[in-house]
Amino acid sequence: MQSSGSRGWAGLVFISIAVSLIIVDSTIVNVAIPAIVDDLGITSTQVQWVQEAYTLVFASLLLIFGSLADRFGRRRIMLIGVVLFVLSSVAAALAPTGDLLIAARLVQGVGGAMILPTTLSLINATFRGRERGIAFAVWGSTIGGMAAVGPLLGGWLTTAFSWRWAFGINIPLGILIIIGVLLTVSESRDAHAKSIDIVGGLLSFVTFGALVFGMIEGRTLGWWESTGDFTLGEWTWPFALSPVPIALTVAVLAAVAFVAWGLRRERAGRSSLLSFGLFRIGTFRSGNIAALVVSLGEFGIILSLPLWLQFVLGFDALQTGLILLALAVGSFFASGAAGAASGRIPAVWVVRAGLIAEIIGVLWVAFVIAPDAAWGWLVPALFIYGFGVGLATAQLTGVILVDVPVEQSGQGSGTQSTARQVGSALGIAILGTVLFTSTAGVLTSSLNDQGVPAAQVDQVVSQVVDSAGGAIAGLEESPDTAPLADAAKTAFSDGTRWAAFTAAGFLAVGLVATLALPARRPDDDVDAPTSAASPPAAP
Incomplete structure (x- = not known):
């Protein structure tokens, strides 16, 4: 096995910082959201869209940019993505309204989609054997660690300065990445790359876009009949049928068309956006x-x-970030464990151990959540959860790409990144819906039991849910509405608890899904990449 040398490891540092840029940004916003709600007056639906605008475009374009990177150069595409990401971060930091902030987040998603798959394919092309396993462990642990460092950094910036600095921090990081990558990372591309599948790209974008739109807007626009106004500029949706079932139908039809189109191109000897031949590799599939x-x-x-933490327990953004720091500590501990296990213990065992730790941590969080919860009980729960995230994220990536030929690493990394991001987007949409729907249901029932007039019940529930909990503090200030604030705190706690239980359920399903993965060590068999024309048959 040939060593990658000191330049390769130095390059890994800046590749990891590039991953940190997009992961920190995707998590830093969570802690800043309450301040954004207060400053810009955004609704709970806009709260979800501030997250989902980024994730939606991110997931929709990963396959496209993974393919473009193979053809035009992985380092080049990554650097263009960093520049775009930084410029859109400036626009987000200066956004005067919620709609413009969401628009800036959409553009950030484009930049992020250019960065993530190229970092993976650059690692896949640079390292071999056990070094590749260690590099993937560093990459995956960076994701887990930065997912928690983001809230801490965002909390400090929001508390000490403004939520706008949560986006401004991307500027110096972007400059550092550009300089470091130019000095330490070699260009990598597929010399035999074929034409770009533009139609496939459009179909994938429509699929993911329509799917996430339906999952987010179902709560407000109605899952079948229209229950809210849907407007685009001056045009308003005129039908009794909600646009949500139409969007979900479009997603299904576009997905079918995407697969049919890709298979047709491959039968004709042309390249498709997604190399369906890769799915003959058992570990990849x-x-x-x-x-x-x-x-x-x-x-x-x-x-x-x-x-x-902020709207119910009353913590500020910095205190919230400090509590969530337990996630980062757990993930960084997992970094050492994952690196030590690389090449020695079957990666799938590490993945399963990580998922079990995540499930234990999330269930612990769920049982701790209450209007008067003691924050000290959250810290060990989040540490265990973070430890599991670090183990599972790093090693699952290695399992997926271990048998993927280097010349197809862009498509392979783009596909696995898309799978993760689609799952993340759906998770945020589903858990957000569980949170706000459960909160509304519990609060409505509680206020009705107190004998609150129906008109006031509707008003209070709308205020609490539409503000994503931000209205609780206002209710608490007046003695007349203090009992309503107590009910709102209990309802929001119940909604958060049900969101945690739902997350644990998904993780349990994921644990069962890993049973199809082979228990072997992804070691020196990756030194000789398999031919792209003949991927190994599924076991």
């Missing part, structure tokens, strides 16, 4: 299924916890 399901529950809980 089973690993992607597991990654999608695991991601449904892995980071979605981070959406609800900061809202609950």
Whole structure:
């Protein structure tokens, strides 16, 4: 096995910082959301869209940019993505309204989609054997660690300065990445790359876009009949049938068309956006299924916890970040464990151990959540959860890509990243819906039991849910509405608890999905990449 040399490891540092850029940004916003709610007056639906606008575009374009990177250069695409990400971060930091903030987040998603798959394919092309396993462990642990460092950094910036600095921090990080990558990372591309599948790209974008739109907007627009106004500019949806079932139908039809189109191109000897031949590789196929399901529950809980900690328990953004730091500590401990296990213990065992730790941690969080919860009980729970995230994320990536030929690493990493991001997007949409729907139901029932007039019940429930919990503090200030605030705190706690239980359920399904993965060590068999024309048959 040939060593990658000091330049390769130095390059890994800047590749990991590039991963940190997009992961920190996707999590830093969670802690800043309450301040954004107060400053810009955004609704609970906009709260979800501030997250989902980024994740939606991110997931929709990963396959496209993974393919483009193979053809035009992985380092080049990554650097373009960093520049775009930084510029859109400036726009987000200066956004005067919620709609413009969401628009900036959409553009950030484009930049993030250019960065993530290229970091993976660069690692896949640079390292071999056990070094590759260690590199993947560093990459995966960076994701887990930064997912928790983001809230801490966001809490400090929001408390000490403004939520706008949560986006401004991307500027110096972006400059550091550009300089470091140019100095330490060699260009990598597939010399035999074929034409780009533009139609496949459009179909994948429509599939993921329509799916996430339906999952988010179902709560407000109605799952079947229209229950809210859907407007685009001056145009308003005129039908009794909600646009949500139409969007979900479009997603299914577009997905079918995407698969049919890709298979047709491959039969004709042309390249498709997604190399369906890769799914004949057993580890790739089973690993992607597991990654999608695991991601449904892995980071979605981070959406609800900061809202609950600040609006129910009364912590500020910095205190919230400090509590969530336990996640980072757990993940960094997992980094050492994953690196030590690489090449010695079957990676799938490490993945399963990580998922079990995540389930234990999330269930612990669920049982601790209450209006008067003691924050000290959350710390060990989040540590265990973070430890599991670090183990599972790093090693699952290695399992998925271990048998993927280097010349197809862009498509392979793009596919597994898409599986993760689609799962993450659906997780945020589903857990957000569970959070706000449960809160509304519990609060309505509680206020009715107190004999509150129906008109006031509707008003209070709308205020609490539409503000994502931000209205609780206002209710608490007046003696007349203090009992309503207590009911709102209990309802929001119950909603957060049910979101945690839902996340644990998804993680349990993901654990079962890993049973299809082979228990072997992904070691020196990756030194000689398999031919792209003849991927190994599924076991």
